Amino acid sequence: MDTREAARRWARTWAEAWPTKDLEAIAALQTEDGDHWASLFRxxxxxxxxxxxxxxxxxxxxxxxxxxxxxxxxxxxxxxxxYWAVIHIKDQPVTISGCTVLRFDEAGLVAEARDYSHVKDGQHAPPAGLFRTDPAAQS
Incomplete structure (x- = not known):
């Protein structure tokens, strides 16, 4: 298993699936019994x-x-x-800045994901040069 390729596939899938709300594409990246810690409390x-x-x-x-x-x-x-995301809740923009720490199994699936994020009201551009805007370029 190539961890870099697995992580790039994870990022590319999220980049493509989040805007279309394709939860099956995202869920398929994880092992059947893997944990996703969206909050360290749950x-x-x-x-x-x-x-x-x-x-x-x-x-x-x-x-x-x-x-x-x-x-x-x-x-x-x-x-x-x-990652950086701009979402809309009740049509109001919200910006999320975050980082996900991933551990992969031998097949390249996510065995554990721990997500750390900050949320700020409004639409804020990501820092220049840090992020790619083309999901295809993340392969």
Whole structure:
């Protein structure tokens, strides 16, 4: 398993699937029993848990998200991927700046994801030069 390629696939899939709310594409990246920690106080267990989390989040979004992902930082079977997103809740823009720490299994699926993020009201552009805007360029 090539961790860098697995992390790039993860980022590319999120970049393509988040705006279209394709929760199945995102859930397919995770092992059946992997944990997604959207909050360190409450893990979402397995693919079914990740689907429930995504359904909850996507239900709040009233317009397609704009998302950017940075090049993954890799160490062994783990990677950290920074992201930036502008979503709309009740048609009001909200900007999310975050980083997801991923651990992959031998098949390149996410065994554990820990997401750290900050949210600010309004639409704020990502820092210049940090993020790619073309998901295809993230391969």
């Amino acid at each position: 893990p979402y267990r397995g693919r079914s848990g990740l689907r429930a989390y995504l359904e909850e989040c996507f239900a709040e979004e009233t317009r397609p998200a704009e998302v950017w992902f940075a090049e993954p930082q890799v160490d062994g079977d783990a990677a950290a991927v920074e």
